[in-house]
Amino acid sequence: xxxxxxxxxxxxxxxxxxxxxxxxxxxxxxxxxxxxxxxxxxxxxxxxxxxxxxxxxxxxxxxxxxxxxxxxxxxxxxxxxxxxxxxxxxxxxxxxxxxxxxxxxxxxxxxxxxxxxxxxxxx
Amino acid sequence: xxxxxxxxxxxxxxxxxxxxxxxxxxxxxxxxxxxxxxxxxxxxxxxxxxxxxxxxxxxxxxxxxxxxxxxxxxxxxxxxxxxxxxxxxxxxxxxxxxxxxxxxxxx
Numbered sequence: 001x002x003x004x005x006x007x008x009x010x011x012x013x014x015x016x017x018x019x020x021x022x023x024x025x026x027x028x029x030x031x032x033x034x035x036x037x038x039x040x041x042x043x044x045x046x047x048x049x050x051x052x053x054x055x056x057x058x059x060x061x062x063x064x065x066x067x068x069x070x071x072x073x074x075x076x077x078x079x080x081x082x083x084x085x086x087x088x089x090x091x092x093x094x095x096x097x098x099x100x101x102x103x104x105x106x107x108x109x110x111x112x113x114x115x116x117x118x119x120x121x122x123x
Numbered sequence: 124x125x126x127x128x129x130x131x132x133x134x135x136x137x138x139x140x141x142x143x144x145x146x147x148x149x150x151x152x153x154x155x156x157x158x159x160x161x162x163x164x165x166x167x168x169x170x171x172x173x174x175x176x177x178x179x180x181x182x183x184x185x186x187x188x189x190x191x192x193x194x195x196x197x198x199x200x201x202x203x204x205x206x207x208x209x210x211x212x213x214x215x216x217x218x219x220x221x222x223x224x225x226x227x228x229x230x
């Protein structure tokens with residue numbers, strides 16, 4: 001069974017930092033590209049970032065470019081999102097999602113999603 | 124950036140009826156790079172359709188997708204109570220964007 005489990009969310013002040021993690025199981029992690037997609041409370045979905053299978057090519061939404069960094073550790077079957085200079089508008093449930101295209105850096109569809117970890121940016 | 128507009132915002136139908144959900148793009152979606160997701164309350168999104176009309180693994184044949192260019196449709200036949208959810212369309216192939224969602228209610 002494919003599983004993606006996020007962690008690392010919490011409450012942080014504007015300007016602060018947070019590192020999200022996503023541990024996967026049930027599939028060969030380095031056969032797939034991965035992404036982060038967020039959902040503000042009661043709102044729709046927004047693609048945040050993506051990374052190819054090897055981890056040497058990444059992509060970001062304009063809204064987070066220069067502030068967020070995506071990375072992965074294939075040996076640990078883990079995906080990460082380092083979030084710096086956080087703003088109130090970054091408040092959301094952050095999902096990690098699998099991309100069924102090994103070479104994509106996020107510009108694809110998502111065939112499995114985690115339940116998400118909640119990030120709240122508030123003073 | 125391609126903007127996706129879904130309609131209607133809310134759809135209320137009876138069990139056994141057919142639901143027709145629309146997704147209109149602000150510019151042509153190349154290669155029919157259009158996906159549909161179902162999100163039930165408190166759950167993660169689930170992929171239903173990719174490539175505008177290909178069903179994802181394990182998805183019932185009650186769900187079908189169609190369309191090309193700027194106009195796409197998700198059809199759910201023989202509605203069941205378990206179909207209550209918000210449905211999102213998403214384009215890919217360039218910086219991905221999602222529609223705002225259609226909420227499906229069963230009377």
